[in-house]
Amino acid sequence: MKEKSSILIIDDEESIRDSCTQVLEKDGHKVTSVSSGPEGIKIFKNNSFQVVLLDLKLPGLDGMEVLSRIKKENPETYVIIITGFASIESAVDAIKRGAFDYLAKPFSPEELRVIVHKALESRKIYFQNLSLSEDLEETQGFDMVIGKSRPMQRVLDVVKRVSASLSTVLITGESGTGKELLAREIHKHSPRRKAPFVVVDCGALVETLFESELFGHVKGSFTGAHVTKHGRFEVANGGTIFLDEISNISLNIQANLLRVIQEREVTRIGSTTPIKVDVRILAATNQDLAEKVRMGEFREDLFYRLSVVPIDLPSLRERKKDIPLLANHFLQKYSKRSKKNIKRISPEVIKALKEYDWPGNIRELENTLERAVVLSQGEEIQLQDLLYHGIGSRLSFLHSSEGKYKTLEEVEKEYIERALKDHHGNRSQTAKILGIDRKTLISKIKKYHIQ
Ligand SMILES: Nc1ncnc2c1ncn2[C@@H]1O[C@H](COP(=O)(O)OP(=O)(O)OP(=O)(O)O)[C@@H](O)[C@H]1O
Ligand SMILES: [Mg+2]
Secondary structure, eight states: OOOOOEEEEEOSOHHHHHHHHHHHHHTTOEEEEESSHHHHHHHHHHSOOSEEEEESOOSSSOHHHHHHHHHHHOTTOEEEEEEEGGGHHHHHHHHHTTOOEEEEESOOHHHHHHHHHHHHHHHHHHHHHHHHHHHHTTOTTOSSOOOSOHHHHHHHHHHHHHHTSOOOEEEEOSTTSSHHHHHHHHHHTSTTTTSOEEEEETTSSOHHHHHHHHHEEOTTSSTTOOSOEEOHHHHTTTSEEEEETGGGSOHHHHHHHHHHHHHSEEEOBTOOOEEEOOOEEEEEESSOHHHHHHTTSSOHHHHHHHTTEEEEOOOGGGGGGGHHHHHHHHHHHHHHHTTOOOOEEOHHHHHHHHHSOOTTHHHHHHHHHHHHHHHOOSSEEOGGGGTTSHHIIIIIITBOTTSOBOOHHHHHHHHHHHHHHHTTTOHHHHHHHHTSOHHHHHHHHHHTTOO
C-alpha cells in the first residue's frame, strides 16, 4: 500500500510546481505549493509536512538557507532537493546538511514518484526503529525476544560472553521456554555462524539407530547398513551440534559421547579409524540432570563436561514483565503471515495474558496469539479472540477482572454478546446456535442491554 502524506513544494518555477502537484495528488498525497523561501518557511511552521520538495535556486532567500531552517524547525522532515544538472554539487552539499536526496531536472513523473515513495518509506522505518530501539539496544541481531526482565538480562549476559568461545553450554528450562531458539542464537553469534548448525533430537530414535545417527556407520557394519553413513558430528564439522533432550540418551551412548568430547574425534560404527571433528556442543534438557546423576541415570563426568556453562531459561511465569513485548512480537509475526492488518492488543487482553500461568511457556503464548490473529476481525486483538483458549475460559470468561467468579447472568450476557458478534448480529442464527428461540433471545438482549 502506498503511503498518503502531506507534501510541500517550494519552487519558483510554476510549471514544476504544477506538474509535481498533479503527479503527487494523483497518488493520493496532500500537496501544498509555494513559490518562495519565506513563504515556504511560513507555511511549514504552521503545518505538518512529511516531505518537502525544495528548489535550491530560489529568488530572495537561498534554498540552502531554507533547508537549514526547515531542518531546525523539524529535523524529522524529509527534504528532497530539486536541482538543475549544472548544480548537482550544491545538491550533494545539501545532502550533507540533512537533505534526504535530490532530483535533477528534468525528471519524469515516475522518478518523482519513486523518490517520494523512498523518502516516505525511510521515514516510516526511521520511526519504527525509534520506537523499537529501546527494546533492541542490547539485543542487536537477536531473533529471540529478550526483554527487560531480570532473569533474561542475566541470560543475555552469559550468551554474550560464551557465544564467541568454544565452551559447551547446557541449556535448561521448562518446555517451550526457548531452549532451541537460544541455541541457534549462540551459534549465530559465534565465529562458526557460517558453518552448519545441526540439531539432534536425542529422544527420537531407538538406541542402535541413534548411535549411527550420531557417529555414522560403515557399509555392512549391521543389517541394513547398505552404504557408509556420515554421522551428525561429521556433518556438523566446523559448526555447532545441538543435542536436544540430552537426558534421554542411554548410558552406553553417554560413554561414546564423553569420548567425542574428550578426544574431539568420532569413530563410525563398524570402523576402528577415528575421524577428527571440530564441533561445538550445545545441549538442552527440561529435566533436572543433576537429579538424574544422583539417580545413577546420567554419568557424572559427562554432566560436568556438558555443563561447563549452564544457562537456565526462566519460565514465562518468572518473566511476566516481558509478556507485552513477546505478545506484540507474535502479533506482528502472525498478522504479517496471515496478511491481516491487526495493529494492537487491547489492554484487557494484555492484562489477561499477564494473569495467566503459562504452563506451556512461550510456545503456548505464541500459539495463543496465532489463534487470536486468525479469529480477530478488527484492528485490535480483543478478549473474545482468546475465549477459545484455556486462558479465555479460565480467566476472563469465568472470572471478573478481580479474579472473583462471575455470576451466571454475567456469563450469559457475555456469551450472548460473543455469539451475536460471531454471527454479525444475526439474531435468528444466534438463537439457533444458542438453542433458544428468537423471542427468548430478543428478550435477553433487552434484559442485558446488549447493543
Ligand atoms: N524469547 C523468545 N522470543 C521469541 N520466540 C520465542 C522465544 N522463546 C521461545 N520462542 C518460541 O517459542 C517456541 C518454543 O521455543 P523452543 O522450541 O526454542 O522451546 P524449547 O525450550 O526448546 O521447548 P521444548 O522443551 O518443548 O523443546 C518456538 O516457536 C520459539 O520460536
Ligand atoms: Mg526444544
